[in-house]
Each structure stands twice: as structure tokens, then as C-alpha cells.
Amino acid sequence: MSELILHHYEMSPFSKKVISILAFKGLDWRAVAQPIVAPKPDLTPLTGGYRKIPVLQIGAHIYCDTKLIIREIESRFTETPLTPPELLGAAELLADWADTRLFLNAATPSIYEISEIVPPEFLTDRAAMQRPEVIAAALPLEHVKAQFVLDLKMVARQLAVTPYMLGARFTLADAAVFHVLNFACNAASLKAEIDAHPAITKWLKTIIDMGQGGRQDMDAAEALAIAKDTTPDYTPPADAIIDAALSVGQRIAIRSDDYGQEETVGEIVWVTGEALAVKREDAQVGEVLVHYPRLGYLFEARD
Numbered sequence: 111m112s113e114l115i116l117h118h119y120e121m122s123p124f125s126k127k128v129i130s131i132l133a134f135k136g137l138d139w140r141a142v143a144q145p146i147v148a149p150k151p152d153l154t155p156l157t158g159g160y161r162k163i164p165v166l167q168i169g170a171h172i173y174c175d176t177k178l179i180i181r182e183i184e185s186r187f188t189e190t191p192l193t194p195p196e197l198l199g200a201a202e203l204l205a206d207w208a209d210t211r212l213f214l215n216a217a218t219p220s221i222y223e224i225s226e227i228v229p230p231e232f233l234t235d236r237a238a239m240q241r242p243e244v245i246a247a248a249l250p251l252e253h254v255k256a257q258f259v260l261d262l263k264m265v266a267r268q269l270a271v272t273p274y275m276l277g278a279r280f281t282l283a284d285a286a287v288f289h290v291l292n293f294a295c296n297a298a299s300l301k302a303e304i305d306a307h308p309a310i311t312k313w314l315k316t317i318i319d320m321g322q323g324g325r326q327d328m329d330a331a332e333a334l335a336i337a338k339d340t341t342p343d344y345t346p347p348a349d350a351i352i353d354a355a356l357s358v359g360q361r362i363a364i365r366s367d368d369y370g371q372e373e374t375v376g377e378i379v380w381v382t383g384e385a386l387a388v389k390r391e392d393a394q395v396g397e398v399l400v401h402y403p404r405l406g407y408l409f410e411a412r413d
């Protein structure tokens with residue numbers, strides 16, 4: 111069973127980053143709708159705790175974080191490469207900027223502005239995802255919005271002279287900047303700032319018009335049953351390494367180094383320079399192999 115199953119919800123910006131890539135590559139995939147706020151009882155049996163969206167499931171393999179999800183899709187489907195090698199480093203750096211700094215500058219003002227179209231518990235849920243010291247150090251909303259407007263100028267400067275963020279073709283850099291700006295369009299005042307740059311509006315439309323690839327919806331129960339009926343492949347990848355700090359067989363807890371502190375606890379099966387996979391067992395889904403990138407995550411030994 112090697113279907114791509116994306117656990118997401120319609121409003122999720124990071125899901126749109128992955129979906130734009132599924133569209134670009136013309137791939138078939140299954141969409142499982144997950145709740146917009148915690149708890150996520152049909153997701154956490156797969157991840158062991160991680161509640162962020164999206165999560166990619168392939169059989170009993172669970173991929174957390176879009177950085178890793180996209181690399182996995184790219185390595186499995188090579189016919190339509192997303193980012194040529196000569197642009198990959200630049201695309202990953204730009205994607206990191208978009209996913210963190212641009213996202214924060216856009217999300218904070220957007221979330222306040224769209225509060226009437228999200229469930230009432232949404233703001234409390236998102237506030238609870240932040241560490242208290244981050245909340246205490248929060249910058250004034252007007253400043254954050256002004257930073258977003260400055261970010262737009264940099265994006266527009268590029269799109270005024272090339273059709274895509276890194277030149278003539280769609281790459282990872284477009285998917286990453288797209289998901290943030292597309293989400294910001296939900297907030298009227300941010301959409302007005304975006305629309306002040308016709309090159310950005312045109313580029314957004316080009317990506318939206320790419321569609322969603324071959325999407326078919328799937329029930330969460332079916333996705334959980336697929337994980338249960340499948341045995342993960344524990345074979346280490348060719349680039350697996352020996353890392354004394356993260357040795358195979360060790361039990362570890364994995365958690366994000368930014369917002370969302372839920373942990374995945376499991377036994378290390380393999381480690382590469384940029385990712386790792388832990389085995390865990392759950393009454394509902396049996397044995398699963400949960401994959402994480404190393405960038406952006408903390409690992410702590412557990413007995």
C-alpha cells in the first residue's frame with residue numbers, strides 16, 4: 111500500500127505548500143480531514159503526539175513536517191523534479207525564511223483578523239501552542255504587520271523580474287512563499303497589501319490554477335486501518351549514519367523547537383545526517399515508523 115495520504119484541513123497553509131507540489135508533480139493522493147484544533151484523536155495514534163498539520167502517511171510510515179514530507183515525495187516521484195540541483199540550496203534557504211519569519215509576520219495579524227471565520231476555541235488553542243516566554247515577548251501587532259508589508263516588497267522585487275521566485279520555473283521556494291501569502295489573503299487588510307503588488311497577485315493565481323493534483327478524500331478510519339494492516343519497512347536508507355548521540359535502539363522523545371510542544375516517543379530505527387525514524391506501537395494502529403527532520407527538532411533520551 112503506497113498511496114500518499116495527507117492528513118490536513120482546508121484552511122491549513124502548510125498543507126497548501128505540499129498540495130501545490132502534488133499538483134506540480136501531477137500526483138494522485140488521498141486527503142484525510144483532521145480537526146483545526148487539538149485534540150486530534152485520529153491523528154495522534156499515528157504520530158504518537160505530534161498534532162501539527164499536515165502529516166503524510168504512506169502505509170505504516172508517518173512523515174512529520176513539510177520539509178521532510180516534500181523530500182520524501184521528491185525522492186519517490188522523480189519524473190517531474192520539483193527543484194533542479196543548482197537551485198536546491200537557495201530554494202531550501204528561502205523556504206526556511208518563508209516557513210518561519212514570513213509565516214510569523216503573516217499569521218499573527220491574519221489570525222486576529224479572521225477570528226470570526228474560525229471556531230471560537232481557535233485563538234485559545236493557538237495561544238496554548240506557544241511557550242509562555244514567547245507570548246511574554248510578543249511584539250506589537252502593528253509592528254508585525256509592518257514587517258509583513260516589508261517582506262512583500264522583497265517578494266515583489268523578485269516577481270517583477272522573473273515569473274517564479276528563483277527564475278523561470280516553479281520550485282520549492284514558490285511552494286513555501288505561496289502557502290503563506292495565500293493564507294494571508296484570508297485577511298482583508300493583508301490581501302489589500304498583497305494586491306498592491308500585481309506581480310504577486312498574478313503569481314498567486316498561477317499557482318492556485320495548478321489545481322490540487324489527483325485528490326480523492328478518505329475517511330480517517332480508513333487511514334488508521336491502512337496503518338494497522340501494513341508493516342513498516344525498517345530497512346535503513348543508503349545514507350544512514352552512526353551517530354553516538356542518537357544510537358539505534360535508543361528510546362527518545364522528539365519535539366519541535368518552536369511552537370507546539372507535543373512529543374513523539376519511540377525507539378530509533380535509523381538516523382541520517384538530516385532525518386531520523388523511530389518505531390512506536392499503538393493499540394489502534396499497531397507498529398508505525400515515524401519520520402522527522404533533524405532541522406527544527408529537539409531529541410531527548412528516554413528510559
Ligand SMILES: N[C@@H](CCC(=O)N[C@@H](CS)C(=O)NCC(=O)O)C(=O)O
Nearest residue numbers: 122123124146161162163175176177
Ligand atoms: N514546521 C511545520 C509547521 C506546520 C504548522 O505549523 N502547521 C500549522 C497548520 S498550517 C499547525 O499545525 N497549526 C496547529 C494545528 O493545526 O493544530 C511544517 O513545516 O510542517
